[in-house]
Amino acid sequence: MNRNRMNPPSAFPMLVAFSILAPFASLSAEDLTARALTEKEKQRENMEFRAAICAHHLSSGLWVVGRDHQRTPEEVIAQDLAPFTSFGWQPDFQYQVDDIRKVVTVTAPDAPPRSARYTGDQGSTILPRGESDVFFSPVEVPRNLPDPSTVDWPMGDVGASFPVPPGVDSEAVAAALDWAMAQEKQNTRGLVVAYDGKIIGERYAAGWTKDTPQLSWSQGKSITATLIAILIQRGLLELDQPAPIQEWQGDARREIRIRDLLQMSSGLKFANLGFKGEKLTVENEHMRVYFDSLNVFEHAITPPAEVPPGTRNAYRNCDPLSVGKIIRDTVEAQGEDYLTFPQRALFDKIGARSPVLETDPWGNFILSGYDYLSARDWVRFGQLYLQDGVWQGERILPEGWTDFVATPAPSDKKENYGGMFYLNRPPRMAKVPKDTYWSAGFMGQVTMIIPSRKLVVVRMGPSPGNVYPYLNETIGRVLNAIPN
Known part of the structure; x- marks a missing residue:
């Protein structure tokens, strides 16, 4: 099944064009055309790379993080992409999620689409432009370990927190962590x-x-x-x-x-x-x-x-x-x-x-x-x-x-x-x-x-x-x- 999401357009391309052209208003028409084309190409490249990293994060958010708990594309975008300018997500980006092939494709305005593929135990990989798969053979990575619920900590989870070491003020530790989690702007997970x-x-x-x-x-x-x-x-x-x-x-x-x-x-x-x-x-x-x-x-x-x-x-x-x-x-x-x-x-x-x-x-x-x-x-x-x-x-x-x-x-x-x-x-x-x-x-x-x-x-x-x-x-x- 394919999950397709398209977000409404915005004025972003128009603002970009204005910001590119404004510094060169004193140049001749010939020079302005040549410089504007160069800047346009740079902007196009930047938008393509934004799409690529967003495709990666969306893919890994769904299928790597999602190994533990299921996430929707909307949740991944809202939690991992949209709030952070580093990754360059824009409201007018479009995305597709192919659940069968485990491929996410993100398209930025006026830029080629970029895709990332989830390969299993090697996680998600950004694919070269125009390619549909990676160039190596992904392998399973066995965890040669028993069920952690049957094994003592630290090799498993049994007894991870008991008994409490002598001298620990458990109430004070709990209060410290409660304070830390209450600092919501830190986004501690x-x-x-x-x-x-x-x-x-x-x-x-x-x-x-x-x-x-x-x-x-x-x-x-x-x-x-x-x-x-x-x-x-x-x-x-x-x-x-x-x-x-x-x-x-x-x-x-x-x-x-x-x-x-x-x-x-x-x-x-x-x-x-x-x-x-x-x-x-x-x-x-x-x-x-x-x-x-x-x-x-x-x-x-x-x-x-x-x-x-x-x-x-x-x-x-x-x-x-x-x-x-x-x-x-x-x-x-x-x-x-x-x-x-x-x-x-x-x-x-x-x-x-x-x-x-x-x-x-x-x-x-x-x-x-x-x-x-x-x-x-x-x-x-x-x-x-x-x-x-x-x-x-x-x-x-x-x-x-x-x-x-x-x-x-x-x-x-x-x-x-x-x-x-x-x-x-x-x-x-x-x-x-x-x-x-x-x-x-x-x-x-x-x-x-x-x-x-x-x-x-x-x-x-x-x-x-x-x-x-x-x-x-x-x-x-x-x-x-x-x-x-």
């Missing part, structure tokens, strides 16, 4: 606090559950770091070796180490223009992986060196995606299946059943930002780091790895970025201990790890503004309710 290995507080917005896979954005960078750590633990790679990327061996990029990539210090020339609807253009190399149908690994490794590695800290998707290519090349060189590797090597180990890691049309994980996990599975991830990379007696991450990711990158003069994790040095949150580090994603997705207080805090949901004052107050209240 999941909030979980684990102390000393037990969940001591948990809240979800209506319609969201402990099992709902939620878009986690750049928290995926911390997963990337964890996957390459597993390969280092296996003895297949070394943190300080030059990045084994063949295309870099003939020029200055051969000096880039895996360490540099993890610390966002590669020195590659790669533009980041920010995540705004009007910035969805080919010039925005950093964000382009989210709205264009690129081979993201080729895109990441193509830029030239701009400054020597290790001398500049710059938040750029080329670095984690280059690490992603190294992961794929290393895994496949061992004869392992790349698409199931994260579940087998990491998520099965820690009892995580919800993860959906999305790919480009060539089957490369876009693990710089297109990753969906439940709040409880992010707690499990945080616990792995809280426990120094050891899980139920098995060392999964190399000894010293948690120290590496929680240490400021030498090139970061602000000292607030480590190895694909953020740091509270100097304190971004005054009420939170300085040893705190966290995986962070766009619009306030965080998994906070606080070793000195044996605490993991997960917050999920698309916050429209700066989430850190809110987190500072929330976590501060929780800290007052647990032993020092």
Whole structure:
């Protein structure tokens, strides 16, 4: 069955035309025509990319998030697209949902339609213009885990919150989380606090559950770091070796180490223009992986060196995606299946059943930002780091790895970025201990790890503004309710 939705037209195209032409009123008619055509083409490209990212979000909202609870297209648009200017949704966009082929198509005015296809365990992929399918064979990703209702926490859900660890003021924790959920403008959909290995507080917005896979954005960078750590633990790679990327061996990029990539210090020339609807253009190399149908690994490794590695800290998707290519090349060189590797090597180990890691049309994980996990599975991830990379007696991450990711990158003069994790040095949150580090994603997705207080805090949901004052107050209240 096809579900077709068409929204009423608006004056948007007329306003765009006026805003384009007004700055060039003093030009000659010939110059004005040439410049207007160029600007019109840019506007057309921008609208096409807006349609593409909206098709992705609508597809994943229906069939990835919808694995846990059914959603309608109208709900996804109202909750995940229309309120946020970053994604560029406009009232006059039209969309079609093909429930049989699991394809969503969005059309912007005066622009080609763009589609995204849900492929199952690889989530949703934006298709190249004119293409009807991806260029790889999607695979099922078995969760080699029993029913969580039959297994003790943390490998399952039995006893996740009982018994309560000694010294916890449960009423004060509940009050802290109630306060946090009452801050409606933050749009928090999941909030979980684990102390000393037990969940001591948990809240979800209506319609969201402990099992709902939620878009986690750049928290995926911390997963990337964890996957390459597993390969280092296996003895297949070394943190300080030059990045084994063949295309870099003939020029200055051969000096880039895996360490540099993890610390966002590669020195590659790669533009980041920010995540705004009007910035969805080919010039925005950093964000382009989210709205264009690129081979993201080729895109990441193509830029030239701009400054020597290790001398500049710059938040750029080329670095984690280059690490992603190294992961794929290393895994496949061992004869392992790349698409199931994260579940087998990491998520099965820690009892995580919800993860959906999305790919480009060539089957490369876009693990710089297109990753969906439940709040409880992010707690499990945080616990792995809280426990120094050891899980139920098995060392999964190399000894010293948690120290590496929680240490400021030498090139970061602000000292607030480590190895694909953020740091509270100097304190971004005054009420939170300085040893705190966290995986962070766009619009306030965080998994906070606080070793000195044996605490993991997960917050999920698309916050429209700066989430850190809110987190500072929330976590501060929780800290007052647990032993020092």
